[in-house]
Amino acid sequence: MLSVCGIVGFLARRDADRERLGQLVTPMLECMATRGPDSAGLALFHRPLPASRRFALSTRDRGFDWQALAESCQQELGLPAPVAALDNHASLVSELQPDIFKPWLTSTFPEVHLLSTGHAIEIFKDEGHPEEIARRFHFTEMVGTHVVGHTRMATESAVSPAHAHPFTAGEDFCLVHNGSLSNPYSVRRKLESLGIAFETDNDTEAGCRFLEWRMREGDTLETAIEVAQAELDGFYTFLMATADKLVLVRDAFACKPAVVAETDDYVAVSSEFRSLAHLPDIKHAHVYEPAPEQIYSWSV
Amino acid sequence: MSSDKSIQREESASFNEHSLFYIRQAAEYGLYEIRGMGAKRRVPSFDDLIFLSASASRYPLEGYREKCESKTVLGTRYAKQPIELEIPITIAGMSFGSLSANVKEALGQAATQMGTSTTTGDGGMTPEERESSKTLVYQCLPSRYGFNPNDLRKADAIEMVLGQGAKPGGGGMLLGQKVSPRVAQMRTLPEGIDQRSACRHPDWTGPDDLKIKIEELREITDWKIPVYVKMGATRVREDVKLAVKAGADVVVIDGMQGGTAATQQVFIEHTGIPTLAALPLAVEALSDMNVLGEVQLIISGGIRTGADVAKALALGADAVSIGQGVLVALGCNHHAYQRADGEEVDVTADYAKLGTAPGYCHHCHTGQCPVGITTQDPELEPRLIPEVGAKRLKNYLQVLNMELTTLARACGKSNVHHLEKEDLAALTVEAAAMAKVPLAGTSWIPGTGSV
Amino acid sequence: MVSLKQLDLTDLSVRQVNEYLHGGLLEERPARVEILNPDGLHSIAAGLDTEVDIDILGHAGYFIAGMNQRARVTIHGNVGWSVAENIMSGVVRVKGHASECAGASGHGGLLVIEGDASSRCGISLKGTEIVVGGSVGHFSAFMAQAGTLVVCGDAGPNLGDSLYEATIYVRGSIHSFGADAREEEMQADDFEKVAELLSRAEMNYDAREFKRVSSARSLYHWNADAHQEY
Numbered sequence: 001m002l003s004v005c006g007i008v009g010f011l012a013r014r015d016a017d018r019e020r021l022g023q024l025v026t027p028m029l030e031c032m033a034t035r036g037p038d039s040a041g042l043a044l045f046h047r048p049l050p051a052s053r054r055f056a057l058s059t060r061d062r063g064f065d066w067q068a069l070a071e072s073c074q075q076e077l078g079l080p081a082p083v084a085a086l087d088n089h090a091s092l093v094s095e096l097q098p099d100i101f102k103p104w105l106t107s108t109f110p111e112v113h114l115l116s117t118g119h120a121i122e123i124f125k126d127e128g129h130p131e132e133i134a135r136r137f138h139f140t141e142m143v144g145t146h147v148v149g150h151t152r153m154a155t156e157s158a159v160s161p162a163h164a165h166p167f168t169a170g171e172d173f174c175l176v177h178n179g180s181l182s183n184p185y186s187v188r189r190k191l192e193s194l195g196i197a198f199e200t201d202n203d204t205e206a207g208c209r210f211l212e213w214r215m216r217e218g219d220t221l222e223t224a225i226e227v228a229q230a231e232l233d234g235f236y237t238f239l240m241a242t243a244d245k246l247v248l249v250r251d252a253f254a255c256k257p258a259v260v261a262e263t264d265d266y267v268a269v270s271s272e273f274r275s276l277a278h279l280p281d282i283k284h285a286h287v288y289e290p291a292p293e294q295i296y297s298w299s300v
Numbered sequence: 301m302s303s304d305k306s307i308q309r310e311e312s313a314s315f316n317e318h319s320l321f322y323i324r325q326a327a328e329y330g331l332y333e334i335r336g337m338g339a340k341r342r343v344p345s346f347d348d349l350i351f352l353s354a355s356a357s358r359y360p361l362e363g364y365r366e367k368c369e370s371k372t373v374l375g376t377r378y379a380k381q382p383i384e385l386e387i388p389i390t391i392a393g394m395s396f397g398s399l400s401a402n403v404k405e406a407l408g409q410a411a412t413q414m415g416t417s418t419t420t421g422d423g424g425m426t427p428e429e430r431e432s433s434k435t436l437v438y439q440c441l442p443s444r445y446g447f448n449p450n451d452l453r454k455a456d457a458i459e460m461v462l463g464q465g466a467k468p469g470g471g472g473m474l475l476g477q478k479v480s481p482r483v484a485q486m487r488t489l490p491e492g493i494d495q496r497s498a499c500r501h502p503d504w505t506g507p508d509d510l511k512i513k514i515e516e517l518r519e520i521t522d523w524k525i526p527v528y529v530k531m532g533a534t535r536v537r538e539d540v541k542l543a544v545k546a547g548a549d550v551v552v553i554d555g556m557q558g559g560t561a562a563t564q565q566v567f568i569e570h571t572g573i574p575t576l577a578a579l580p581l582a583v584e585a586l587s588d589m590n591v592l593g594e595v596q597l598i599i600s601g602g603i604r605t606g607a608d609v610a611k612a613l614a615l616g617a618d619a620v621s622i623g624q625g626v627l628v629a630l631g632c633n634h635h636a637y638q639r640a641d642g643e644e645v646d647v648t649a650d651y652a653k654l655g656t657a658p659g660y661c662h663h664c665h666t667g668q669c670p671v672g673i674t675t676q677d678p679e680l681e682p683r684l685i686p687e688v689g690a691k692r693l694k695n696y697l698q699v700l701n702m703e704l705t706t707l708a709r710a711c712g713k714s715n716v717h718h719l720e721k722e723d724l725a726a727l728t729v730e731a732a733a734m735a736k737v738p739l740a741g742t743s744w745i746p747g748t749g750s751v
Numbered sequence: 752m753v754s755l756k757q758l759d760l761t762d763l764s765v766r767q768v769n770e771y772l773h774g775g776l777l778e779e780r781p782a783r784v785e786i787l788n789p790d791g792l793h794s795i796a797a798g799l800d801t802e803v804d805i806d807i808l809g810h811a812g813y814f815i816a817g818m819n820q821r822a823r824v825t826i827h828g829n830v831g832w833s834v835a836e837n838i839m840s841g842v843v844r845v846k847g848h849a850s851e852c853a854g855a856s857g858h859g860g861l862l863v864i865e866g867d868a869s870s871r872c873g874i875s876l877k878g879t880e881i882v883v884g885g886s887v888g889h890f891s892a893f894m895a896q897a898g899t900l901v902v903c904g905d906a907g908p909n910l911g912d913s914l915y916e917a918t919i920y921v922r923g924s925i926h927s928f929g930a931d932a933r934e935e936e937m938q939a940d941d942f943e944k945v946a947e948l949l950s951r952a953e954m955n956y957d958a959r960e961f962k963r964v965s966s967a968r969s970l971y972h973w974n975a976d977a978h979q980e981y
Binding site: 331334443444447448449452475476487488489490493494496498502503504509512513515516519520521522523 | 765766769770773793794797798800812813814817818820832833836837839852855856858871874875877878893894896897913915916970971972973974
């Protein structure tokens with residue numbers, strides 16, 4: 001499963017833009033629907049919660065009773081777990097530890113998928129046209145520090161939310177990918193032998209889990225990328241985010257596009273300039289193309 | 301004393317005569333072998349399928365009185381002017397450069413007489429070819445040799461070539477001996493040098509950017525003509541879907557038996573899947589995307605007979621494309637060429653000079669084609685007279701279509717496009733599994749779980 | 752006859768604009784056409800074949816002025832991939848930067864990029880003259896067959912890989928040469944050629960500052976000694 005698509009990213013440097021993050025980013029994502037009309041996803045980074053974690057959840061059932069899930073969580077695990085629900089997506093904020101919450105969720109609500117875990121991250125993703133997904137999850141109302149998003153052209157018969165990007169592993173980390181890795185299965189086997197479990201057969205998941213594994217081993221994201229550059233073969237533009245960073249890298253051949261626009265107020269990344277054209281003061285932005293193999297990192 | 305049968309004289313299966321020769325060649329020259337034509341190894345093919353023609357449960361059509369339609373329309377999805385053909389058998393892309401101008405002209409003449417299309421190749425469009433072809437498909441290849449907007453506007457369709465069955469993932473190759481002044485000029489290259497064509501396009505990479513490229517070509521041609529996307533058969537299911545998503549009007553899948561003028565032998569024999577296996581995957585992909593009938597499918601790679609064509613159509617192709625079979629009709633691998641007066645001139649000695657013999661030749665890459673087909677040599681080229689070649693090719697195409705309609709009628713069809721895979725059974729387990737039709741005499745399709 | 756025709760891409764589609772440029776334009780014969788609000792859209796002014804001045808006001812997308820013939824197209828901003836791909840004649844000028852594969856497979860005409868050009872600038876070039884005011888990215892002039900690439904800034908890695916008969920001139924530094932590319936001494940006609948192109952591109956540099964890069968021609972014939980380069 002290669003990753004044919006459009007990718008977008010945005011990091012707001014000023015509070016005013018953080019307040020209207022959704023209005024700036026949603027048109028970027030919708031514009032890239034031409035590159036990926038089948039599914040869309042987005043990782044929103046909120047201001048980090050000091051003690052609690054945010055568990056982003058989704059299910060296929062559009063009428064799912066999220067309140068019931070929250071109540072049963074609190075009853076059975078003994079800590080408050082309020083949810084904010086949006087259609088088949090919900091965000092549950094709690095001081096529960098992931099190693100307690102995750103097994104509980106899997107056994108109690110097997111139909112619910114855990115999209116992301118962390119103090120800052122919240123992933124939204126589903127199948128469907130990016131505009132429909134943006135509407136369904138109220139993307140224009142998003143508030144936060146930075147975002148990575150993705151639109152996908154699918155090849156499998158059933159387009160599933162699990163195959164949609166962003167991919168995440170561990171906490172407060174996500175990755176979107178445009179391109180096609182040529183050795184994803186051997187990377188995957190290597191990670192599986194270390195006990196790392198996979199959820200899909202997507203090549204991007206191999207890249208994502210590889211980086212997260214390196215970071216758990218103590219690498220910074222930048223160092224992890226350097227290791228990955230030697231291990232992952234094929235074509236990629238990777239856009240990644242952690243709680244406080246947006247990071248971009250392209251493979252040595254640099255055959256998949258990316259364009260960056262920077263002003264004092266923001267950093268915006270997209271597969272095509274077209275999706276940046278509406279941004280404020282874009283005419284005076286420093287617009288450039290990332291060089292092959294170079295790691296670009298912007299901090300919140 | 302040991303006899304030929306004794307262990308002392310037993311040939312190793314791994315290191316047989318073939319392997320020993322290969323290793324010695326590699327050790328001597330330090331270069332891989334370049335050759336023409338397609339795979340020589342035996343692979344499951346259309347020969348392994350048979351038709352369940354009519355008896356009592358189905359009624360046949362009269363072969364000599366009741367008409368069987370073979371008209372074929374390609375490119376109905378977005379193009380204002382789809383391609384309309386009299387027969388579902390087209391001539392595959394073969395370059396001027398690999399072939400002589402005479403041959404290109406002969407292809408055009410025969411195709412026009414039969415109401416079908418020819419295709420340019422990696423070397424641009426020649427005026428002879430445009431003039432002689434009523435319907436001409438213009439290939440857009442990674443090399444872009446001779447590619448230009450004037451010829452693009454003269455084309456009846458565009459074929460965006462991502463790869464071919466003989467060498468999916470590899471670029472083309474034209475050895476220096478074939479780069480004559482005219483070929484060199486058309487390709488903007490020095491005469492006599494070995495040309496290595498690129499394997500990726502110069503201005504886009506990947507299906508998401510291909511979509512933008514196809515739109516550009518449509519803008520330039522004002523959305524008039526169809527855009528085909530041609531690929532070698534490897535990950536067919538995914539590739540076909542991506543071609544459709546990128547906006548193809550027609551998808552062309554070239555199986556591993558597909559030929560080439562010159563490429564590394566290791567590609568020819570070791571890449572791609574057989575045409576028989578590729579076709580059902582392509583049909584499934586179109587069906588999954590719900591574009592059967594909207595996006596047409598052309599299959600190629602080792603199509604030789606009317607039976608091959610009929611089986612390809614039954615498995616879901618809208619048309620086939622033929623390269624090597626066409627060359628054989630013109631005289632490829634024949635011991636003699638035909639003069640204008642009809643006399644045959646034996647050229648067995650010329651085959652011998654190439655180190656081969658009629659029936660075994662794959663020396664297209666040398667440019668020393670004894671029958672004047674794959675050559676730019678001024679002495680060899682006149683051996684193929686366009687009119688003579690055109691007549692032979694027309695005959696061949698006519699036989700293919702007669703065989704196709706004969707089989708279709710026998711299956712009770714008044715239109716060749718009404719053949720269906722339920723009209724077929726397989727003779728081998730391999731063919732049954734690849735074509736996804738039952739093994740003859742059973743209802744067993746291996747790999748599908750159905751019994 | 753109108754002297755200036757304005758086409759606004761906020762109201763018109765790229766199809767409508769190109770339809771006019773391929774048709775209506777030939778009857779109206781405006782001296783100049785302005786295309787407003789390109790906003791990164793693709794294939795604007797592709798497939799032109801007429802003498803006209805076209806100004807695209809803003810940043811544009813992929814394949815701008817693709818396969819251009821005779822027209823003089825100026826983009827007042829940056830462009831995406833493959834600007835002026837397969838250009839045959841005329842002049843395409845980018846006032847800003849160009850993304851990858853600028854002038855890919857161009858057969859003739861002049862392409863001027865005032866800013867930087869990204870990777871694979873002039874890939875598969877077949878006769879076009881390209882002048883880049885800034886620097887070019889990796890694998891520029893890859894397999895370039897004929898024509899000229901003048902780089903006033905620096906050249907990235909693998910310059911001129913598998914170069915055929917195109918010539919490259921670089922004013923700044925060269926990160927590295929690709930297979931079969933090498934620096935050669937500038938001759939009188941090189942200075943003349945560079946000076947002429949700089950003048951046509953309206954770039955104010957001294958031809959004496961440039962280096963010449965062309966093919967060593969060691970890959971022109973199949974040979975085992977060069978096996979790694981095939």
